[in-house]
Amino acid sequence: MTNHTTRTFNLALKGVQKLIPYKPGKPIDELKRELGLSHIVKLASNESPLGINPNVTIAITKALPNLSRYPDGGGFNLKTALSQKLGVNVEQITLGNGSNDLLEIITRSFVDTKLEIIFSQHAFAVYPIVTQAVGAIARVIPALNYGHDLDAMLDAVNAKTRLVFIANPNNPTGTLLKPEAIKNFIAALPETVLCVLDEAYFEFIAADKHANSISWLIEFPNLIITRTFSKAYGLAGLRIGYSLSSSEIADLLNRVRQPFNNNALALVAAEAALADEDYLALAVETNNQGMMQLTAAFKSLNLEWIPSAGNFISVDFKQPAIPIYEALLKKGVIVRPVGGIYEMPNHLRISIGTKKENLFFIEALSSVLANG
Numbered sequence: 001m002t003n004h005t006t007r008t009f010n011l012a013l014k015g016v017q018k019l020i021p022y023k024p025g026k027p028i029d030e031l032k033r034e035l036g037l038s039h040i041v042k043l044a045s046n047e048s049p050l051g052i053n054p055n056v057t058i059a060i061t062k063a064l065p066n067l068s069r070y071p072d073g074g075g076f077n078l079k080t081a082l083s084q085k086l087g088v089n090v091e092q093i094t095l096g097n098g099s100n101d102l103l104e105i106i107t108r109s110f111v112d113t114k115l116e117i118i119f120s121q122h123a124f125a126v127y128p129i130v131t132q133a134v135g136a137i138a139r140v141i142p143a144l145n146y147g148h149d150l151d152a153m154l155d156a157v158n159a160k161t162r163l164v165f166i167a168n169p170n171n172p173t174g175t176l177l178k179p180e181a182i183k184n185f186i187a188a189l190p191e192t193v194l195c196v197l198d199e200a201y202f203e204f205i206a207a208d209k210h211a212n213s214i215s216w217l218i219e220f221p222n223l224i225i226t227r228t229f230s231k232a233y234g235l236a237g238l239r240i241g242y243s244l245s246s247s248e249i250a251d252l253l254n255r256v257r258q259p260f261n262n263n264a265l266a267l268v269a270a271e272a273a274l275a276d277e278d279y280l281a282l283a284v285e286t287n288n289q290g291m292m293q294l295t296a297a298f299k300s301l302n303l304e305w306i307p308s309a310g311n312f313i314s315v316d317f318k319q320p321a322i323p324i325y326e327a328l329l330k331k332g333v334i335v336r337p338v339g340g341i342y343e344m345p346n347h348l349r350i351s352i353g354t355k356k357e358n359l360f361f362i363e364a365l366s367s368v369l370a371n372g
């Protein structure tokens with residue numbers, strides 16, 4: 001770098017200077033270009049293997065003629081549908097450009113450089129990113145069996161703490177906390193500490209295991225729940241998610257968010273996706289079947305995995321996993337390394353695909369391990 005660009009670089013917030021850019025899963029087209037492969041299976045970004053919901057295609061097609069207009073910045077129709085489905089008031093909902101957008105809006109709304117944010121080791125990579133981006137102090141609490149150590153997280157709370165992130169289930173570990181444990185944790189937090197409960201994979205959790213977190217909103221004015229249409233609803237490419245909170249918090253978040261942070265197609269797509277319970281049920285069923293298919297294969301390959309409540313699973317190879325990742329790439333399978341910021345260099349995270357995709361992956365993995 002020249003002195004000039006170095007000086008400009010130094011103008012950025014210290015946390016921004018130290019940011020390591022988020023590494024997304026390798027795009028299919030990139031691998032096709034690099035290796036000249038025609039058939040590629042991507043199990044790297046926890047996307048829906050079912051592809052686009054036909055009802056969403058219809059809704060989007062209908063909305064196309066109006067794209068010269070700004071979208072409904074208030075998201076009236078989608079918020080109304082969400083409020084009816086979830087039993088919350090419209091005023092408690094904030095829409096985001098993906099739920100990542102909300103994680104950032106929440107952080108920017110409440111935390112500055114003097115305050116601390118608590119999250120777990122191995123937790124979702126966006127938490128350290130948004131923490132550093134606002135220049136706040138990150139308190140990373142060592143994980144307990146790859147999951148959140150809620151007692152230790154509570155112990156870390158001090159007068160400077162403003163926010164705690166909890167991913168349930170967590171990505172990339174898939175670990176799930178017991179509803180009572182989360183509820184007790186929030187109850188023990190000072191009211192001056194916000195708890196962001198990130199439920200990006202909520203729809204995949206079995207009904208007898210998921211927390212009724214929405215019902216806690218009445219009790220806990222410092223609770224914010226985030227959810228997304230990217231995973232079970234299959235709309236990752238459109239970028240839409242939402243948060244549920246007290247109406248006071250939602251009012252603040254709605255002041256900070258950009259006026260048109262949800263595009264017109266995402267709004268109608270999310271509404272159509274929300275109405276289609278069959279697609280959702282099929283997504284969950286496909287995931288459950290795929291999870292059984294993969295864990296059975298891991299078992300026969302003598303591999304250990306972390307039991308997962310999400311649409312992905314992390315496998316422990318007990319050796320640096322990057323060579324295995326690269327050997328899989330050569331066979332046309334993209335999975336996700338979780339070293340680096342995730343601190344799991346011996347694991348790979350595999351998103352659950354269709355039965356066929358899972359089989360393609362299992363065969364590739366078996367062959368890689370047999371020849372390694």
Ligand SMILES: *Cc1c(COP(=O)(O)O)cnc(C)c1O
Binds near residue numbers: 097100171
């Ligand atoms: C995927 C994911 C999100 C959000 O994704 P968006 O596409 O931005 O909605 C949030 N939290 C976790 C833990 C995730 O894995």
